[in-house]
Amino acid sequence: MATLHHSPFCPNSRFIRLVLAEMGMEPSLVEERAWERRDAFLLINPAGTTPVLVEQTGLAVPGAGIIAEYLDETRGLGLSGRRLLPEATPDRVEVRRLLDWFLVKFHAEVTGYLVLEKISKRFMTSADGGGPPDMNAIRAARINVRYHLQYIGYLMERRRWIAGDHLTYADLAAAAHLSCVDYLGDVPWDESEIARDWYARLKSRPSFRALLADRVPGMAPADHYADLDF
Structure with missing residues (x-):
């Protein structure tokens, strides 16, 4: 194993x-x-x-x-x-482009701030960088997530899944990052119905169950976090 x-x-x-x-x-x-x-x-x-x-x-x-x-x-x-990485070269390039978008860009602009400031700092010592959250960083992440949500909506208006006709690494990366933000209640789902519907499809998959069961000690998730029909 x-x-x-x-x-x-x-x-x-x-x-x-x-x-x-x-x-x-x-x-x-x-x-x-x-x-x-x-x-x-x-x-x-x-x-x-x-x-x-x-x-x-x-x-x-x-x-x-x-x-x-x-x-x-x-x-x-x-x-x-x-297969989560398509066989055709142009399709593989698109999946890799979007992987970089979410694993690097989205992380740098949204999840990196929110997870550190609202979750990790609660468990870090002051020597490790723990302490009260930086509200400026949180505000920046909340602004940035709107742009990313709009981009997901833009992609989903043209495709069945984020990178094309089939579920790929790109969908899983995007959903993984959004799941952290969603736990904290910081995704403005009402601003993109098509992005919300795509995410609802992802979180309804059996692979998502373990993530939806995760909890931060002493911090309950947003009310809709584990609701498959939010």
Whole structure:
């Protein structure tokens, strides 16, 4: 059995959890608080970041994008019509473009701020950077998420799924990041009905159940967070 080193509200970790579930894989989960920089974890990934997938052979695969590529190379062909990275080169380019959009750009502009300020800081010591949330950062993220939601709506007006006609890594990455923001109640769903309907399709999939069961100790999710028909 593979092992996934993750953090429940690390959006890139959530992306890989969705990918593994869609592939029918059930890894052993090890929760990491990246700011603690555990020596044992740093031996696996010197960067000290999550997620990291460790195969039974001991091979450690760090980073969401690298893990996604690795899983496609090692398991993709066996998925047949359910492959999450398409076979055609132009389609693969589009999925990779959107992966970068959500794993890097969305994270830098939205989830990185909100998860740190509203969740992680609650559990960090002052020496690690814990303390009261930076409201300026939170306000910036709340402004930025509107732009990203509009972009998802723009894509979904033209496609069945974010990257084309089939479910891909792009959908799972976008949904993983939005799930963190949605837990905090910071997604203005009323501003894009088409984006909301797309997300409702994603959160209704069996692969999403474990994410919807996650809870931050002492912080309840938004009322609609686990509602499949919100």
